[in-house]
Amino acid sequence: MIRNYFMFLVVAGVLVSMMPGNQPTNSIPLAEASETRDSESSRTSANAEPAPGEIALTREYNGHFYANVDINGSPIRVLVDTGASGIALSRGDARRAGLAVSAGMFDVIGEGANGDVHGEFVKLDRVSLGSKTAEGVSAVVLDEGGQSLLGQSFLSKFDAVEIRGDTMFLR
Numbered sequence: 001m002i003r004n005y006f007m008f009l010v011v012a013g014v015l016v017s018m019m020p021g022n023q024p025t026n027s028i029p030l031a032e033a034s035e036t037r038d039s040e041s042s043r044t045s046a047n048a049e050p051a052p053g054e055i056a057l058t059r060e061y062n063g064h065f066y067a068n069v070d071i072n073g074s075p076i077r078v079l080v081d082t083g084a085s086g087i088a089l090s091r092g093d094a095r096r097a098g099l100a101v102s103a104g105m106f107d108v109i110g111e112g113a114n115g116d117v118h119g120e121f122v123k124l125d126r127v128s129l130g131s132k133t134a135e136g137v138s139a140v141v142l143d144e145g146g147q148s149l150l151g152q153s154f155l156s157k158f159d160a161v162e163i164r165g166d167t168m169f170l171r
Contacts, residue, residue, distance in 0.1 A: 051171065055130040059166040069150060070128040071097040076148055080168065082161055084151030087124065087139035093148040094141040097124070105143040118143040130170070132157045 057065045057080060065080040074096045076089070094101050099122055110117040119142040127134050129150075134157055155161055158170045 051169075053131060053171065055170040057168040057170070059168070065163075065168045067129055067150065069154075070126070072099070072125045074098065078148045078150040080155070081149045081151050082155060084149055086151045086153040087127070087137060087149070088119075088145075088151070089122075089139055089141045089148045090146050091141060091143070092146065094122070099124075099141065101141050105141070109140055109142075127154050129154070132170075 055067075057067055059065055067078055067080050068075050069078050070076070071089075071093070076093045076097060078087075078093075089097065089099075091101060101120060101122075105118045105120050107118060107120060108116045109119040109121065119140045122139050122141055124137045124139050125135065127137050132154075134154055137153055139153075155170070160169070160171050162169045162171075
């Protein structure tokens with residue numbers, strides 16, 4: 001039952017991110033994140049300034065927050081989804097992270113508005129964002145969809161996830 005609920009949340013988040021208009025147009029590499037804090041904080045309210053060691057993500061044109069995460073040593077652009085239970089990867093991102101995926105994904109891992117969602121359960125060796133790292137993280141690779149997402153199985157590593165204005169702070 002819990003596994004089905006987990007998969008429902010992951011699939012729902014992926015489906016929402018795949019809707020037209022939900023694809024990001026730009027990205028900020030992790031190495032540049034600290035350099036852009038000053039310009040980001042000038043776009044947000046005065047009380048929305050990142051503290052030392054805090055990661056600040058700016059809301060993009062489509063209302064979502066994105067981050068560049070290292071998965072198995074490869075940079076992957078993900079939608080940060082606080083409502084998702086886990087990590088869901090597109091086929092392309094799974095390949096970039098060095099994961100072997102089946103040519104045909106026949107396992108039903110969840111159910112979406114259009115029926116069964118197919119994919120594979122995988123274990124990620126290492127996931128890193130800023131100073132936070134987790135090893136042996138469970139995830140799913142989806143048969144369809146182009147946007148990967150980062151959910152609570154990794155976000156829970158942070159002490160706090162907070163949104164102030166158009167900025168999400170992870171600390």
